[in-house]
Amino acid sequence: MISIEHLTKSFSKFIALDDISLKFERGQAISLLGPNGSGKTTLIKSILGLVIPEKGKIEIDGKEIRSSWEYRSQIGYMPQIGRYPENMTVGQVIGMLKEIRRDCKKLDEELIAGLGIPGFLNKTMKSLSGGTRQKVSACLAFLFSPDILILDEPTAGLDPLSSELLKDKIAKERENGKLILITSHVLSDLDGITSDIVYLQDSKLMFYKSVDELKMSTGEQKLNKVIATIMQNQLPKHSNN
Amino acid sequence: MKTIVKYVMLDLVKNKTIIVYAIILGLLSVSVLSMDSNSSKGILSLLNITLLFVPIIGILFSTIYFFNSIEFTELLLAQPIKRKTMLLAQYIAVAAALCIAYVLGVGIPIAIFYSGLAAFTLLISGLFLTLIFSALALLIFVLFKDKTKGIGAAIIVALFFTLLFDGLLLSFIYSFSEYPIDKPLLGLISLNPVDLGRILVLLQLDVAVMMGYSGALFKKFMGSATGSIYTVICMIFWIIFPIIMSARIFRKKDL
Numbered sequence: 001m002i003s004i005e006h007l008t009k010s011f012s013k014f015i016a017l018d019d020i021s022l023k024f025e026r027g028q029a030i031s032l033l034g035p036n037g038s039g040k041t042t043l044i045k046s047i048l049g050l051v052i053p054e055k056g057k058i059e060i061d062g063k064e065i066r067s068s069w070e071y072r073s074q075i076g077y078m079p080q081i082g083r084y085p086e087n088m089t090v091g092q093v094i095g096m097l098k099e100i101r102r103d104c105k106k107l108d109e110e111l112i113a114g115l116g117i118p119g120f121l122n123k124t125m126k127s128l129s130g131g132t133r134q135k136v137s138a139c140l141a142f143l144f145s146p147d148i149l150i151l152d153e154p155t156a157g158l159d160p161l162s163s164e165l166l167k168d169k170i171a172k173e174r175e176n177g178k179l180i181l182i183t184s185h186v187l188s189d190l191d192g193i194t195s196d197i198v199y200l201q202d203s204k205l206m207f208y209k210s211v212d213e214l215k216m217s218t219g220e221q222k223l224n225k226v227i228a229t230i231m232q233n234q235l236p237k238h239s240n241n
Numbered sequence: 242m243k244t245i246v247k248y249v250m251l252d253l254v255k256n257k258t259i260i261v262y263a264i265i266l267g268l269l270s271v272s273v274l275s276m277d278s279n280s281s282k283g284i285l286s287l288l289n290i291t292l293l294f295v296p297i298i299g300i301l302f303s304t305i306y307f308f309n310s311i312e313f314t315e316l317l318l319a320q321p322i323k324r325k326t327m328l329l330a331q332y333i334a335v336a337a338a339l340c341i342a343y344v345l346g347v348g349i350p351i352a353i354f355y356s357g358l359a360a361f362t363l364l365i366s367g368l369f370l371t372l373i374f375s376a377l378a379l380l381i382f383v384l385f386k387d388k389t390k391g392i393g394a395a396i397i398v399a400l401f402f403t404l405l406f407d408g409l410l411l412s413f414i415y416s417f418s419e420y421p422i423d424k425p426l427l428g429l430i431s432l433n434p435v436d437l438g439r440i441l442v443l444l445q446l447d448v449a450v451m452m453g454y455s456g457a458l459f460k461k462f463m464g465s466a467t468g469s470i471y472t473v474i475c476m477i478f479w480i481i482f483p484i485i486m487s488a489r490i491f492r493k494k495d496l
Contacts, residue, residue, distance in 0.1 A: 011495070045495075048319045050318055050319070050495070051495045051496065069321055072320060072322075079312060079315060079316055083309075084312075084316075085248075087251075087256060088251065088252045092248060092251060096245070099248075100244050100245070100317070100322065101320065101321075103321075137316075140316070
């Protein structure tokens with residue numbers, strides 16, 4: 001569904017993505033992992049067309065995304081930091097997005113109800129806590145039932161109940177055959193919802209493997225143990241270079 | 242585009258800075274206009290207030306607003322929206338909100354105390370300056386990645402046009418006073434939107450003494466009708482050029 005070929009991007013002298021090639025299909029839930037500054041957000045933003053890559057190309061359903069914008073109707077995006085115009089109310093933000101996406105017939109308002117958004121529709125964005133704003137972002141990502149969901153640190157800042165609710169929703173959408181891309185540092189949150197792992201380090205792709213494969217090769221069952229084992233095995237090799 | 246403009250305006254009309262700006266302009270206008278019995282003197286004082294406040298507040302407010310809404314811009318650009326549409330919608334909303342504040346603060350007092358061509362031109366000139374300096378703010382927003390640097394640039398641009406430019410012009414006149422520099426001077430004045438705004442109003446006032454060098458030049462060379470048309474054309478150019486440039490640069494900007 002998404003195919004990325006030889007993607008390279010640098011910001012002045014710093015290389016953010018170095019020759020990344022990946023292929024994602026429907027029904028996959030991919031976790032993008034890696035230390036801070038390893039290029040996860042840049043990769044996500046390249047897919048969204050917010051960052052313009054220097055080399056390489058990104059195709060969605062066989063069409064190159066360069067300079068087109070229509071393809072974004074298939075994508076739901078939940079940003080890491082949700083900042084909204086201060087004096088807008090929650091209702092206005094949701095109304096605005098609905099008006100922009102008049103093309104979308106199939107609204108998915110399950111999360112709006114589940115996360116209790118109707119309770120503060122009239123509150124302004126500046127009066128909301130970080131977690132509540134995060135809930136609004138989550139609702140907006142799922143609202144237009146997109147085929148591709150891109151979630152940047154979705155559970156950071158959410159209370160355990162909402163976090164569970166969001167995870168259930170992610171698992172459900174995956175079963176519906178959607179492609180889900182998640183970055184998160186809370187590995188335990190990703191347990192059970194991810195099918196594959198993309199690991200970036202120093203702007204390079206270290207590996208792209210399915211969770212089952214990784215569990216087999218490391219002999220661990222928990223995702224955080226799996227990743228810890230891999231990192232330990234890789235670190236010495238890395239420092240030798 | 243209409244949707245974005247509408248909702249951003251809804252946010253801006255509740256913005257405290259905009260409200261305070263309108264109130265301060267209103268207070269200044271009322272106090273100035275009720276003090277002077279001479280109508281053209283009142284208009285001149287208001288002109289000076291406009292030329293001082295509108296560029297600085299316009300460019301600073303717009304720059305800060307554009308930088309503050311960068312995350313929201315990202316969120317909207319993740320929707321099927323063209324970058325150009327997004328940028329233009331934001332510009333229109335911010336410029337319109339500032340224009341409304343100016344009309345409320347200056348336009349209403351003028352309408353109550355005087356009417357007439359000069360008062361109307363003052364209003365037009367203030368609105369032009371608002372549109373120009375928010376367009377310059379847009380250009381600053383697309384050129385700089387960092388908010389602090391952007392605000393610094395906005396202050397420098399505003400100070401350059403309101404203070405520094407006239408100083409440079411004076412030293413130019415002084416050092417070339419032996420030569421016929423009237424025509425090059427006219428060209429140079431077109432490079433400063435604040436001067437253009439001043440001349441547009443001065444051409445409508447019959448106070449030759451207060452016109453200063455640049456105003457006298459304009460009147461001498463073009464008469465008030467041609468002079469006004471020329472300044473308006475220059476000011477329209479000052480709005481359109483930064484917007485086109487911004488749209489071009491924004492197409493390739495990394496967010």
